[in-house]
Amino acid sequence: MKKNDWILIILVAAVAGIFLAVLLLRPEEAVRQVEISVDGELYGRYDLNEDQEISINKTNKVQISEGTAKMTWAECPDQICVHHKEISRTGESIICLPNKIVVSIIGGDATDGGISPDAVSN
Amino acid sequence: MEEFHRMPCRTEPGRGSIKTGGTGLKNRAAYFGVFTALALIFSYVESLIPIYFGVPGIKLGLANLLIVIFLYKRNAKEALLLSIVRIVLAGFMFANLFSILYSLAGGILSLAVMAFLKKRGTFSVIGVSIAGGVCHNLGQLLVAMLAVETYQVGYYLPVLLNAGIVTGMLIGIVAAEVLKRLKNITF
Numbered sequence: 411m412k413k414n415d416w417i418l419i420i421l422v423a424a425v426a427g428i429f430l431a432v433l434l435l436r437p438e439e440a441v442r443q444v445e446i447s448v449d450g451e452l453y454g455r456y457d458l459n460e461d462q463e464i465s466i467n468k469t470n471k472v473q474i475s476e477g478t479a480k481m482t483w484a485e486c487p488d489q490i491c492v493h494h495k496e497i498s499r500t501g502e503s504i505i506c507l508p509n510k511i512v513v514s515i516i517g518g519d520a521t522d523g524g525i526s527p528d529a530v531s532n
Numbered sequence: 533m534e535e536f537h538r539m540p541c542r543t544e545p546g547r548g549s550i551k552t553g554g555t556g557l558k559n560r561a562a563y564f565g566v567f568t569a570l571a572l573i574f575s576y577v578e579s580l581i582p583i584y585f586g587v588p589g590i591k592l593g594l595a596n597l598l599i600v601i602f603l604y605k606r607n608a609k610e611a612l613l614l615s616i617v618r619i620v621l622a623g624f625m626f627a628n629l630f631s632i633l634y635s636l637a638g639g640i641l642s643l644a645v646m647a648f649l650k651k652r653g654t655f656s657v658i659g660v661s662i663a664g665g666v667c668h669n670l671g672q673l674l675v676a677m678l679a680v681e682t683y684q685v686g687y688y689l690p691v692l693l694n695a696g697i698v699t700g701m702l703i704g705i706v707a708a709e710v711l712k713r714l715k716n717i718t719f
Contacts, residue, residue, distance in 0.1 A: 411656055411658050411659065412654075412655060412656045412659060414654050414655050414656075414659055415655055415656055415658050415659030415662065418655065418659050418662055418663060419662060419697055419701070422662075422666055422693050422694075422696070422697055423693070423694060423697060425693060426689070426690035426691075426693035426694050427690070429689050429690040429693075430690040433687060433690075447680075449680075450680070487628065488627070488628070488631070501687060502687050503687070505676065505680055507630060507634075507676060507679060507680065508628075508630050510679060510680050511680075512680050
């Protein structure tokens, strides 16, 4: 390996490290909620501290329990989002590409958004 | 194989000399076929190994080994063609139409960067492969961002960058070893 190769590795790793450091060192908000959007449009916001299961358009199921959100079921064949680890930090997200669903953690109280979730949560 | 090289080339009589071989359309087509078949086998083998790192999009990219070797033994144009043929065929056989789009974005960006760096000559095969691995992930991430119309990919980026380094390096090391042994073979 040439010297340039090592420089390239260090450079890319440094960029990754800076990104990760910024994300991890960001102060965590005490109150968080789960935002679900389908095809770029808001589907609903849910309290992260309230255990619940949300089914999205009969294609996906999101489970919120003990302060973490997880995709528990998806009808797509690749199941990538189902294998995604559970999320709990602000900014983390699970993306289901075939159904264009983004489940992400955002800060703030679920009630101050002014948008009532139109999904059936049970 | 020796006999194969001696085959007269009728399509390009001026250029494809009988003794050296390798430059004729017939040889090129044959090697292209061999590499396509190998790339497809590698794609298949990889599809059999489900590895989940908690973040989607991370895999070794075994087939890219063939793309790197082809880039060095042939040229960027043919490597690009091989890459596209491989992605479309493997996509229809082992995945779905959706994954083809992502793979194409990653594959084309990755190859463009690799071809550029190879031409500049400042990196070894391993460095070029690392750049390719990183760009492959970046290309896919960009398409994913466009597809879901979100910019919430912050956590994916550092993981995918590092994954690109590791997989690109592994592929690069193997490609360098293979190229060393293929030195005397022209195709």
